[in-house]
Amino acid sequence: MKKIIVIMMLMVGAVSMAQEKSNSSFENSKDYQELLSFYKKTMESGKQLEIDLLQKEYLNKFGQNNFKEMNDSGLSMGEWLEINLKKTNFKSIEEASSFIEKIANLDAELKEQRSYILPIFSRLSKEVGTAKLFKKISEDLKTEIEL
Numbered sequence: 591m592k593k594i595i596v597i598m599m600l601m602v603g604a605v606s607m608a609q610e611k612s613n614s615s616f617e618n619s620k621d622y623q624e625l626l627s628f629y630k631k632t633m634e635s636g637k638q639l640e641i642d643l644l645q646k647e648y649l650n651k652f653g654q655n656n657f658k659e660m661n662d663s664g665l666s667m668g669e670w671l672e673i674n675l676k677k678t679n680f681k682s683i684e685e686a687s688s689f690i691e692k693i694a695n696l697d698a699e700l701k702e703q704r705s706y707i708l709p710i711f712s713r714l715s716k717e718v719g720t721a722k723l724f725k726k727i728s729e730d731l732k733t734e735i736e737l
Contacts, residue, residue, distance in 0.1 A: 615724060616718050621710045627731055628707045632700065633731065641696045648689045651679040 616622050633639055649657075656677055660670040667690075670682050680686045714723050 619714075621714055622726075624661060625707060626709050626727060627716060628703070629727055629731060631705070637696050639702055641693055641700070643667075644689055644693050644696075648686070648693070651689075652686070679721055697735055 610640075656674070658669075659674075659677075660667060663670055665673070668683070671678070671680070675683060675686075678686070711723075718726075721725055
């Protein structure tokens with residue numbers, strides 16, 4: 591009986607060591623380096639930050655309460671703006687449309703880049719777990735660029 595318990599303990603220990611070794615080796619893999627490079631380039635490009643700032647400014651000009659009113663009205667955003675422009679802080683419908691166009695263009699660029707990296711992210715996420723992957727990416731980005 592003691593032999594069985596000892597053998598089981600050795601097997602569990604060996605399996606844990608193998609998992610630990612395979613999990614730590616992902617950091618040196620080509621996939622991880624490519625993923626890290628993608629996140630670094632995305633952050634350094636400023637495009638995601640620009641989208642976030644544009645969306646925030648758009649929301650401030652549109653008015654949070656107006657979104658609820660627009661949704662309840664059943665009108666599209668463009669239709670609602672034509673009727674209710676004075677309820678917003680936009681100077682014109684063209685100004686509002688310009689915000690939406692800028693956001694859409696930047697988002698389309700990032701979406702194209704994300705479509706390339708998504709299979710790599712999925713593979714690594716399955717291999718080591720999403721939480722662990724994001725934690726490691728975050729740690730590595732903090733050492734490589736100023737956040």
